[in-house]
Amino acid sequence: MMLDMQDQLDHIHQQQDDQYQAGKSRMQQRSERNLESVKHGLYSTLDTGEALLTQMMNKSVRENVCDISEMVVDITITDKAFDSLLHLSQIVGNQALQAAESINQNIPPSLLDSSMSFVETSTGELIAIADFTGESISVAMASQIAANRAEQSIRFAAKTKELNEKINEKLKPKKKDVEALHKEIEPFLSSEKLVNVERLKATKDIKQIEDFRTYTDNFKNLDKLKPEEILYLNLCDWLAPQAATINAELGVLKFIDPATKVEVVIKELDLFHSLLGEMRPGSIKYHTSGGHLLIPELRASMLDFSEITQFGEGFFDMDIKYAGKQSTSYKPNTYFPAGTSIEQAVNIIEQAIKNPKKIFFETIDVNGKTSCNLMSQSDQIFTLHIENSKAKIHPASPISGKIF
Amino acid sequence: MKIQRSKQLQLQSIYYYPVDPRMFDSISFIYSFFLHGFVYVRRNGIFNFIKKYKDGIELEEVNIDIDNTNNIVYFSEGHYGYDNKPTTSEVDDLFEEQNFIELCKIGFLDHITMTKDNFTHILLTWDKIIDQQSPFALLYQDNKNWFDVKPFNTQEAMEQFVADHTQK
Secondary structure, eight states: OHHHHHHHHHHHHHHHHHHHHTTOOHHHHHHHHHHHHHHHOOOOHHHHHHHHHHHHTTEEHHHHHHHHHHHHHHHHHHHTTOGGGHHHIIIIIIHHHHHHHHHHHHSOGGGTTSEEEEEEOTTSOEEEEETTTOOEEEHHHHHHHHHHHHHHHHHHHHHHHHHHHHHHHHHOOOHHHHHHHHHHHGGGOOSSSOSOHHHHHHOOSOHHHHHHHHHTTTTTOGGGOOHHHHHHHHHHHHHHHHHHHHHHHHOOEEEEOTTTOOEEEEOEEOHIIIIIOOOOTTOOTTTTSSOOSOOHHHHHHHEEEEEEEEETTTEEEEEEEETTOTTSOOEEEEEOOTTOOHHHHHHHHHHHHHSOSEEEEEEEEETTEEEEEEEOTTSOEEEEEEETTEEEEEEEOOOOGGGO | OOEEEEEEEEEETTEEEESOTTOOOTTHHHHHHHHHHHHHHHHHOHHHHHHHTTTEEEOSSEEEEEETTTTEEEEEEOHHHHTTSOOOHHHHHHHHTTOHHHHHHTTSSOEEEEEHHHHHHHHHHHHHHHHHTOSEEEEEEETTSOEEEEEESSHHHHHHHHHHTBOO
16 A cells, blocks of 8 residues: 555655656646646545655755645645545645745745755745755744845835935925826835846846846845845946947047147946945945935935035035944035936937046046046036046035135 | 145146146045035035035045044045945955045055145135136145146146145
């Protein structure tokens, strides 16, 4: 009898493996699995539990949770025909389904695509274990992680609201522009999960992204990422195709220092630095560098802010400092007018470079770097730092004391 | 008085820029602060600025860090200067702590130092020069390590001053 049961279980396993390999749909697999169950009706609780765990091996958590749910649903169906399955649905089904669903709701998104196994502990608790790292996630741990993420999201949202209120009160930006920019970036504003991991994997040769590629082993170890880093990467993902198009259409921009006759060439704009700002994985050291396009959600996730001072046509300074660093002084940072889109920012920059009112050089080819100030036709100053024909640009506060 | 090093500046439009931007010396960090940071001095008023930024001020182009125990002000290269420099774990840790003074001391950041008294003096002097709008200005460090700025009406007069005060 035992031998027959084992043969039948082996037969079922073999058939399921074959089905996976044959690429059959999950619905087909379920139908055929039910048919097999009805045909044989010989499951025993322990053997099936073992078979279930065996089947879970080498599959992702997402697949496993899905399978557990389906197995229980399927077994409930067959249970109507065979009383012997009732015990199984009570032992494996109710416990595993609830636990797996709980983990599924709360597990870090980064682990969903990891190769995981489910096991039952000696106390009867179902836990998921990452095969490669051995990291385990229980229902309680997953819930805690989810709670931490939720708390972080609430904190970010509160800071974003505070910043938006500050901006609205002080600058009174064009509501239409602010809403349009927000609508454009909204799909990328998640700090909980990467919007499109495959697209990030395929985005190459952008320094700001490459550091994270190395850090996460080509975006495999995503659980290492902090919420603000996930948000930053999502916004890099948003900017990447636009930056590529803008730089492809930029051509070669040149201007000449009238005094030294030195020609300065720009072939590429570092829009990631200039618009989004810098972030290094696992670090806060460059959080205040760059980032002159106001994206309140990103700023609020990384920084604390203080005074806002407007200058020019909607440009403004905002004092910023590293979030959580109580002793660090605020740093003034300049911004494009609130609600400025990428296209508008690039257009402003291009016009200033192509048709400047005046050019002032601070350094020329010092250690391969050139720095200058451009005055636009509307008298807005931009500071350019050019290295290897790549320019980092930011709007500058009026530099003459006479303006005050 | 003898000049150790100097930077010649010329009024262009409404502000001062180097006569020769191809020349660079660490005294240029002081000039860089004049160019990129003095707006915040003017906005706050000199003494309010000193009070508000008592530990220093970080800009993209230059950092000012103040050692209030030893009354020393550090002018060091900003993010654009050190962005691509190879780091060590010690350097990374100091960056995480935002300890720019130590980064200067261990030689990672190119920098120049002056006393706090000298810092106040040079802010007051530069403030006057901006108001005067003299055609030229000389930023220099003398043989007693004192930094100063002096206005000139002509480039010749400025160059003569440098020649007269340079050790032969």
